[in-house]
Amino acid sequence: MTLGLNLIAYQGTLPAFASQPAAALPGHAVVGRVSLGRNAWLGAGAVIRADGHFVRIGDDLHMGRGATIHIAHEVYPTLVGARVSIGADAVVHACTVGNDVVVERGSVILDGAKVGDGAVVEAGSIVYPRSTLEPGMLYAGRPAKLLRALGLHEVQSRAELQRARNEACDVRWTCQPIPTGAAPDSFVAGTCDLSGSVHLAEGASVWFGCRLDGREGPISIGRLCNVQDNSVLRAGSLGMSLGDQTTVGHNVQLVDCSVGSRCLVGIGSSIAPGTRIDDDTFVAGGSVTEPGQHLTGGRVWGGDPARPIGEMNEAKRTAISNIAIVYESYARALHASVLG
Incomplete structure (x- = not known):
């Protein structure tokens, strides 16, 4: 299901997409200096904001319902690699995320953190500012700690499961922005x-x-x-x-x-x-x-x-x-x- 894109300029700059997304569900918003690769999947209410800095994202992003990508004003941009899967209500904030990373539901990656290729952040985890997560490892907890190494097949399986969960979420999103x-x-x-x-x-x-x-x-x-x-x-x-x-x-x-x-x-x-x-x-x-x-x-x-x-x-x-x-x-x- 692909709907019209909700692209919003910031200081005269509109987001740039390499191709039409695979999906852009109701309530999504993409703001400012965003460069987004091919075949992105944007769940209902997903937000990508690049106002006070830039956001660059590779191909095949899969972003769940109510997930957020943002920057730190004039301090950190956000860099996201290819084939990254982000669960519902997760936040990727002012950090660097490698290729094939899985960020499960409700997890938060905070300012200045670096997440290596193929790492998995389990649901509800918090990656503290300026942390480094090694490639191909499973992390969990608050703060997120290394649990064990992952094989390539398990990383791929967890990515596929996260994407299936994203696509199973409710596609409805009410937009009623009128205060009393x-x-x-x-x-x-x-x-x-x-x-x-x-x-x-x-x-x-x-x-x-x-x-x-x-x-x-x-x-x-x-x-x-x-x-x-x-x-x-x-x-x-x-x-x-x-x-x-x-x-x-x-x-x-x-x-x-x-x-x-x-x-x-x-x-x-x-x-x-x-x-x-x-x-x-x-x-x-x-x-x-x-x-x-x-x-x-x-x-x-x-x-x-x-x-x-x-x-x-x-x-x-x-x-x-x-x-x-x-x-x-x-x-x-x-x-x-x-x-x-």
């Missing part, structure tokens, strides 16, 4: 699905593929807060608030919780009902909270379940502030592209 209330300079990407009561303050942004459910209680997104691609937010009866200058990373799940100002909730994290995250809190990528957990401010939290692993410092505070500024600039550029 929004400041004039806020931004909601066109492949989002917002339901119920969702309000955006000045400079706030909600990115491609996000699903926000404010039917049971309102969702309030603060000034310069950004909710990144394919994240899912579901409010409870008391509502959900995200503070000013807070970043919710790609493919994060927030359920019936609250997040303060100047926080970062890292890529692939899962925040359980009743969780309270104080102002000035850094939640590392792939973290998982327990129901009702309180993450106190001024700390770095990580793990499953999340626990304090460090203290906030000036570098992390500056990084959080810079992300808010960068995402406001991304939103302005995309507004200009649409209007222009």
Whole structure:
């Protein structure tokens, strides 16, 4: 099933495809400086974004439902080899991935990591920043650790299985990007699905593929807060608030919780009902909270379940502030592209 391509220019540059994709399912989005090889398969809600840097991908990419490929602004591009299979809800972020790699469902590969040819990252694993994964090896865990060597036949079998799983996923994707209330300079990407009561303050942004459910209680997104691609937010009866200058990373799940100002909730994290995250809190990528957990401010939290692993410092505070500024600039550029 191949549909029309959803290609979006960034600062005047459109993505370049070597051939028509084998599939481009509803809700997908490809943005900016993307070079994509032949015969790509893009699942429903799949996102490839090259705004603050470039993305180069080889032939025969197979990308599952709600998966995300992105960059690190002016720091790391993303380079993906040929015949790479990426599962549903996985994130490949600002890293280098070799040929014939399999990234299974819900896994996250973080900034500066290098994944060798024929490596397999098992479902739900987190590859930490600047890690090196050796060719032809199986990795699993949070952080991902080497389990064993793989034969060529097993790598091929796991790739075929991952592709079959991608193709078996639901092809439907609702795009309803209309908030209840929004400041004039806020931004909601066109492949989002917002339901119920969702309000955006000045400079706030909600990115491609996000699903926000404010039917049971309102969702309030603060000034310069950004909710990144394919994240899912579901409010409870008391509502959900995200503070000013807070970043919710790609493919994060927030359920019936609250997040303060100047926080970062890292890529692939899962925040359980009743969780309270104080102002000035850094939640590392792939973290998982327990129901009702309180993450106190001024700390770095990580793990499953999340626990304090460090203290906030000036570098992390500056990084959080810079992300808010960068995402406001991304939103302005995309507004200009649409209007222009």
